[in-house]
Amino acid sequence: MNILLISQLFALAGLLAGVYGIYRRYLETKHRALPADKSPLKGNPMHGVTYAFTVGMMPWAKESTRIHMIAYLRGIGFHVGIFTAIGALLISPFWGFLPQPLALFLVAVLSLGSLFGAAGGVMRIAEHNLRGISLPDDHFAIWLTTLFMAVTALGVQNEAMRVPMYIIAGMTLIYVPLGKIRHCLYFFFSRTFFGKFFGRRAVFPHPEPVK
């Protein structure tokens, strides 16, 4: 068995472990009670949920993202890079069929994502507040995912980089349900609860003036 195949199997095992771990987390959380809200509606919870996942995610929708626009956009770029890396990894056996412009585009997105990741990693160390709220888990997670994007970008272009790419990918995917990266699951729970809460109360979407 050659080393490339072993690394591919490791990445596949990582993927399965990651998906299983996240699924277990999902089941555990869903198993917990969800208090039914019987208070009469003022607004529409579903409109709130729609707002939470669309307009409410725009950088101008919140004061925090308006004043930290660059940090927010860095975060968006970083996350786009991560999801691109996962997508790229899934189609990696077919990279040979990718048109050159698309391959270059992939490399660009992944390179930018890893640059944004590295910037975030440095900020976590250099910035007083971020350092104060960061855990070892946070530092590890950001550098691991940054490395994942970087080696995937290299792997798209260079076959020699595919073994380290699959190994790093496997490690990243195994770590997803174990550490802070699992917020990727709770993001959906959190924004849904946010939307239901504020939608029901007619806080978001912003209400029309009373006439």
Add this chain to the structure above:
Amino acid sequence: MTETIELALKTLESQLNQPLETALEACARCGICAEACHYYRAEPKVEHIPAYRSEQLRSVYRYEHDFLSRIFPTWTHAKKLDETTLAKLSEMAYSQCTLCRRCTVNCPLGVDTPLMMRAIRAMATAAGTAPEILVMLADSAIEKGKDPSFFKDMFLDQIRDMEVQMRDIMGDPNTTIPVEKQGAKILYVPLAGAHTILPPAIVFNAAKEDWTLSIFEAANYGVFLADVNRAKQVAKRIVDEANRLGVKEIVIAECGHAYASYRWDVPNWFAGQFDFKVRSLIEVLAEYIRDGKIKVDPTTISAGVTYHDSCNLARNGGLIEEPRYVLSKITTDFREMTPNKAEALCCGGGGGLVALAEYTDRRLAAGKPKADQIKKTGAKIVVAACENCRLQIGDLNEHYQLGVHISALTDLVVRAMRLPKPLPGHEAEHLFEGEKAPVLGD
């Protein structure tokens, strides 16, 4: 493990539902929530970042629930709960967070930090480390509900005196303040004090409303303790009264936490026994003005007026446009604070902080961003439709020498009704330059 810690952990477990677990798991510690918090704005330090605060509970949660944290606690700062940690958690949740949810609306993930602070408050209450005064206030309200005869005669005497005062102000000897009127449409629930009874009574009489006054007050200190059992017992007094009188609707005085709890929580606590509508007095005022049930002179209040959005009424309650509609009909120079509405800054008096004398310095310091906001508007009158906010802004007015007059919304409405005589505190000598006297014919 001591009994105190056991109780606290048991309470955490009982609170751990989907929304709380989500709040405990979702934070990415990006720190973007920092400036959303008025404590951080007033004193920018790591301990005042909402994410830092919630981490204090997360460290306990992880120790109990997270696989990796159990093997390698240092990796996630997981910590076994002990007496010292519980005391620190309790102090933080009661003195450094007003449960305003401004951090939640500013979080890219929507992490509900106040939900975690409520969980800590509940743990502290169960373990006996919650502020005593809040426990006493909640318990005395429960006792009052058990035997109303203890205070009822005195209360009725006060109401009769207020009735005399109201007739004088309105110039109408036929006006009344009905108490425990069977079959009335509205049960109005005031706060302690004539200032939350007399002006609404004038409005209800002017609108010829079929209403009655509750013998209980709307405040519910069980809510601040995050103690659902106590909060339910306090609320039950009013639910029972409303059921007994057969009213169609409960109208809550200008009070943030009372409105939020009766409008959004109580229907869940008393599902099946709660067949009436709950509205804030603010909504009723807007309706009366819109439908022409009360006549207001839009030019009465010409001094600059600004409105403070109580977090419980606006961000947590959805009453955002109603007070603005009322103000648009009774003022000529309304000035918005920036930011406002769902993004409004907390005044620092919420979450029961106003009742906790031991944290006065902290509360006044945290109110500085609100004081700066008020100053920036240049307004002379600050309207706040929440009693705790009014008390806090009153203290800020003194502490930061803002030179403003703080008013309830109903008081200004009554002033704009231009009745034969003014409300106490609204006499000619209290008016701002350029304002019309609030009395008919002037």
